[in-house]
Amino acid sequence: MTFKEMLFRLRWLLEEPDSSNTRWSTTTVDSGISGTTLLKDFLNQAYRQMSWTSSLQHMLEDFHRFTTSPAREPTSSTNTADSGTSTTQIVDSGLTSTVDDYYNGMLVVNTSRSNAVARVEDYAGSTKTITLDTAIPSQAAADTYYIVKDRFHLPWSVGRIYNLRNATNGSKVPVRRAHRMDILTPKAINPAAPRDAILFGVDHFRVPVTSTLTADASTSSTQIVDAALPSSTDDAYNGWLLVNTTRGLHARILDYTGSTRTATLETSIASQTTGDSYFLLRAQRFLQVYPPPDTAYTLELRHYRAVADLVNDYDVTLFSEHTPGLDLPLVYLAAHLAFLQDGKPDRAGEMLQTSQSMLKSAMGLEHSESDVLETMDPGIVGENIDYPFAQYATV
Numbered sequence: 001m002t003f004k005e006m007l008f009r010l011r012w013l014l015e016e017p018d019s020s021n022t023r024w025s026t027t028t029v030d031s032g033i034s035g036t037t038l039l040k041d042f043l044n045q046a047y048r049q050m051s052w053t054s055s056l057q058h059m060l061e062d063f064h065r066f067t068t069s070p071a072r073e074p075t076s077s078t079n080t081a082d083s084g085t086s087t088t089q090i091v092d093s094g095l096t097s098t099v100d101d102y103y104n105g106m107l108v109v110n111t112s113r114s115n116a117v118a119r120v121e122d123y124a125g126s127t128k129t130i131t132l133d134t135a136i137p138s139q140a141a142a143d144t145y146y147i148v149k150d151r152f153h154l155p156w157s158v159g160r161i162y163n164l165r166n167a168t169n170g171s172k173v174p175v176r177r178a179h180r181m182d183i184l185t186p187k188a189i190n191p192a193a194p195r196d197a198i199l200f201g202v203d204h205f206r207v208p209v210t211s212t213l214t215a216d217a218s219t220s221s222t223q224i225v226d227a228a229l230p231s232s233t234d235d236a237y238n239g240w241l242l243v244n245t246t247r248g249l250h251a252r253i254l255d256y257t258g259s260t261r262t263a264t265l266e267t268s269i270a271s272q273t274t275g276d277s278y279f280l281l282r283a284q285r286f287l288q289v290y291p292p293p294d295t296a297y298t299l300e301l302r303h304y305r306a307v308a309d310l311v312n313d314y315d316v317t318l319f320s321e322h323t324p325g326l327d328l329p330l331v332y333l334a335a336h337l338a339f340l341q342d343g344k345p346d347r348a349g350e351m352l353q354t355s356q357s358m359l360k361s362a363m364g365l366e367h368s369e370s371d372v373l374e375t376m377d378p379g380i381v382g383e384n385i386d387y388p389f390a391q392y393a394t395v
Contacts, residue, residue, distance in 0.1 A: 050326075102123055112145070206279060239253065
């Protein structure tokens, strides 16, 4: 079934047999799906939950390769800090990159200060200035240092990781979920971090970092126009969240036009207008390598694909490409979630039971087997990102 067909079926389930239930009658499907925000949310939530079901994850198997390069700058020697360097900043005209943010997230190892380590919080390419997230005591001009990359961001499509190997020599690499301290603190500061392992974590990128932007004229409920947006590159913010602090609402950016600094939203933000305050947010998973790699090598991830939200009328699920008959149990699971929110646990239970029965039948499972929808688990090593909207509702 297409997304639009699933929305039709879901609305029918929610209104039948109680035709007096007008809660869903305002969600117009006939003229398109732009007015079905709540139903879309239920279907996409159900879609994500089904993607975590262990009995279905074999349909989502995939792999991703990346190279640990550039591993270190300079490759074997050290750089020397220029005048203007302080405990929290390094100024160095000898740095190779003139691109803003190029070294963000990398580690600085100061060899003049007992190999003290700090992470790069920001980099200004025009002035060759590195800003550190923590101070290196006594750091000053003429100190020697090098930069090492130990953190590698993953595309959104990488879901739960179940195998990782060094593709250069074929050896397997231990993979562990990082504790928050392990993620934020380099090995030199935190000796308790595991050795010879890959740690999994999540970075949050915010534009601007601490304040908010203000929407310009021509802003509407579905678009933000703002000449102050930093990027002039088309699609630079596609997939990011726009958090409108004036309205206390958020929406995902569907398209971005760099020349006009216009962000088009996937769903409307009610009453959004010129003068509203907002910021942009992106969450991106990463792998962090301990100890930091001293050479370039290729890592191969075996993982389950993270599902993207269904957006357009004719979008289809990844499951429908593999096994017919899985879309209908997904619709019933969405109805289960909707009835739970509507305060109707009996109807919610009926929908869940029907969804389980349909899913078992489509997969050829015996009805005596354990309920497949009770095995949902985002994974031990990795999980599909669900943005923590609440904590970003205010600045």
